[in-house]
Amino acid sequence: MRDDVVGQDSSIISHPTVWKASGHVDHFTDPMVDCKKCKGRWRADQMDSKECPHGGSHELTEPQKFNLMFRTFVGAVEDAASVAYLRPETCQPMFVNFKQIQLVSRQKVPFGIAQIGKAFRNEVNPRNFIFRSREFEQMEMEFFVKPGDAKKWFDFWVQQRFDWYKGLGIRPDKLRLRPHGKDELAHYASMAVDVEYEFPFGWQELEGIAHRGAFDLTQHQQFSGKDLSYFDDAAKEHFVPEVIEPSAGVDRTLLMLLVDAYDVEQIVDEESKKSEERVIMHLSPIVAPIQVGVFPLSKKLGEPAQKLEKALRSEFRTFYDESGAIGRRYRRQDEVGTPFCITVDFQTETDRAVTIRDRDTMSQDRVALDQVSRVLKEKMAAWQRLPNKGTGLAA
Ligand SMILES: [Zn+2]
Structure with missing residues (x-):
């Protein structure tokens, strides 16, 4: 509903260099451990049980990097040169298309590009109903700002996004904002805040709002050899915009709505006047x-x-x-x-x-x-x- 945000719908399969530039090919990994006895495989930080079905405790390997992107091959030949990836997030195509969209939509910085769509991650342990799944729906926006204005816009979008969840009719005491500590921040982010909901399985992230700086545009500029800077007409200067990114999970929001609304109460039936159990979604x-x-x-x-x-x-x-x-x-x-x-x-x-x-x-x-x-x-x-x-x- 905003004048300064435009939408796009990008392809799910994109050129592998896009994911090289974004860091996903080299860094989008989970540390995995294998048991030499039972051949079980787990995320090193998500071991459910120390007991090995083959007796005693597991005999674990050192953690190995496992890339979470789904791979496929483009064209008729299945070789290393034809590898492509299903997008593990919707945001990178918005960076790649930044300049085209800015020119065509005649937007001026600050402005945003938003997208809703499927993303794919080869999660080893999908869990908690639709909270973590291999195919999921994201809502993301890249809001491009002038360097120096980023903190102001970061605070603005954190509040906007928190209010959006409250506006869905969720009980306010089940929602909170949680700023990331310095040790949690992704390498590209200088500030990040999660919107969290208290699920029956604990406080969990619904959405992250991150200040990504100029990291992504700079990377894509370098890997593509194309200039992705913006020319500010008023100030007569070129700059690579910085980015504030709200990144939300649609499936998680849906799960939150269901969990938050569900109630079973005792009532007197309107017709029979008998006491009975009523399942209600508020x-x-x-x-x-x-x-x-x-x-x-x-x-x-x-x-x-x-x-x-x-x-x-x-x-x-x-x-x-x-x-x-x-x-x-x-x-x-x-x-x-x-x-x-x-x-x-x-x-x-x-x-x-x-x-x-x-x-x-x-x-x-x-x-x-x-x-x-x-x-x-x-x-x-x-x-x-x-x-x-x-x-x-x-x-
Ligand atoms: Zn084992």
Whole structure:
């Protein structure tokens, strides 16, 4: 939504020299150890068990470097000259294309290039559901600034990105910013802050915001032999811009949304008046896959209910369901996190109104048919995360 950020969608397979220049060919490695007895292989820092299935403890080799990039061959000949890599991150193509995009989009520094897309890493130990996987989705932005302005923009983007997560309706006490210590910083970064969420398996990184200096553009300039400096018209000077990079994991964000929203509570069923267990996803209306469920109280009311659902479809993510007891239908929508359900009943034809039921409080409001869209928008804008009442994963 910003004037100073443009998008791109780059290729997944890029020239191997790109990954040579970025340092990935030589340095994107994990230290691995092998057991000489059981032939098991682990990341040196992620040994799960000291017990060898062949008896006693493992007999480990010295750590060996294992490159995390997926390799493939381009063309018909599989030799060293035709090796190529699946991108292990989306950011390098933004550096490589920096000058083309800057010229074509007529942007002036400071400005950013952003990309969402797949990245691939041959993780030895994928774990924690979709938290760490070999094929994953990244959202990255390279924000190019004048040297000297970097600290200001770094602070700006750290705050922006932290606010973005809070805006997804996550409980604020489960989110934190964690600045990297000097010993943790990547060799190219002079400052870095992680946005972290407290998963059931501990505090983990969702996104890193790094001040990468002019490292990447300088490297690509050197390996490609092309000038990647920027000419500042006002100051009449050339410089290689410095970069602030927010780098976020989409899958991790999704896992966070699921974990944070999940709750199991005891309620009295609206219809049967019996006490029962309710699985509920407290998803914000911003991210709920279904925002509005529309039900006829009875199948006989299917026609007006479907008409209403179709009318709302262009404004909201909707779902129509006419089968089963109304209480069951509410419960199914609670489980997928639908914040509002509308019921068309036998009064609707006479009073031209329907009920809107709130997922979190289970309260119901009678709303005139011609006001439904406006009321839904107001309710969504006013939505606030309530505390978990039951035994949610992240309670
Ligand atoms: Zn072993």
